[in-house]
């Protein structure tokens with residue numbers, strides 16, 4: 163996930179974040195609200211190991227940046243119908259968590275603005291709004307969270323956002339010092355949501371992520387519409403869906419206020435048509451090739467494709483790929499400069515059957 167609105171960025175944690183996470187998690191003043199007044203006593207190495215299991219589909223620990231500075235963390239965990247055996251508090255009606263209409267997914271979220279200089283400036287409600295809206299876009303039907311009964315500031319913000327109190331679990335857990343604590347549980351559906359993100363035409367939210375639900379449909383509608391009288395794009399569309407269904411490729415998109423405007427696809431299987439004869443460029447589980455990287459012309463040169471590529475590279479690495487390539491026709495000299503800027507180096511030159519010369523750039527992930 164990579165979400166941006168004005169000075170707020172919410173993004174997946176990276177390897178380089180483990181030091182600051184360790185600093186925050188070991189700080190009793192930051193962790194007291196979560197029951198750890200002496201801090202967690204963890205290390206950057208342990209955190210790195212723990213974060214390895216994160217995936218977009220299931221659980222993400224996120225970094226909240228304000229003006230490019232990491233000031234806190236957020237998270238989401240998505241649970242589905244198959245997770246009914248999860249240990250939900252008694253007063254949650256599990257059937258109501260999975261109402262069955264919109265994909266039967268519930269997300270539990272969390273937020274901690276760790277740098278006190280950034281608390282109580284309205285960032286919490288805006289950041290939560292961005293995350294909540296994104297989760298509803300991903301067909302999550304209900305969002306839940308809990309907080310300490312004493313944390314009236316958090317409760318105030320959650321209630322502003324439309325969270326509905328579910329109940330209080332009195333003296334339900336003990337903190338690090340053995341003191342009994344009470345928790346208050348909240349839930350919201352999309353109908354309850356009051357959006358404080360500040361998103362507008364003037365201040366758009368950009369989101370960069372793997373396609374979900376009907377995203378692929380929407381981006382291919384745009385591709386076909388943008389190439390009138392060129393039936394080959396219908397064929398590309400068919401191939402894209404077939405490859406995605408068979409997990410031979412994965413498409414990522416850039417959305418502006420929820421509208422898909424840019425995309426890129428990772429090819430995982432040498433049988434994908436776009437690989438052509440150059441079979442060794444894609445080796446399952448080892449080397450992936452980027453295909454169809456583009457954005458609507460109006461938004462070129464604003465850094466969106468760089469952000470999308472970062473998301474794609476991170477995911478490729480998570481999926482176990484060690485090498486990534488991208489092809490460019492020599493006439494596209496501007497692209498060439500960008501690839502070098504992203505740390506890619508020239509791998510090989512290849513002339514396709516139709517005479518098109520493509521230079522492949524690549525790097526180790």
Ligand SMILES: CC(C)(COP(=O)(O)OP(=O)(O)OC[C@H]1O[C@@H](n2cnc3c(N)ncnc32)[C@H](O)[C@@H]1OP(=O)(O)O)[C@@H](O)C(=O)NCCC(=O)NCCS
Pocket residue numbers: 195273274275276280281282283284285286287288308309310313314315316318319
């Ligand atoms: C809780 C948290 C996410 C809220 O984000 P934030 O950016 O500080 O909050 P905002 O600036 O959007 O809003 C703060 C609101 O709380 C109100 N508030 C402050 N102290 C309060 C208190 N003791 N009781 C009730 N409301 C309080 C403010 O008046 C303001 O509301 P208003 O605009 O209606 O006047 C953030 O403070 C935080 O991360 N705190 C530390 C960790 C934490 O508690 N996380 C939540 C754990 S579940």
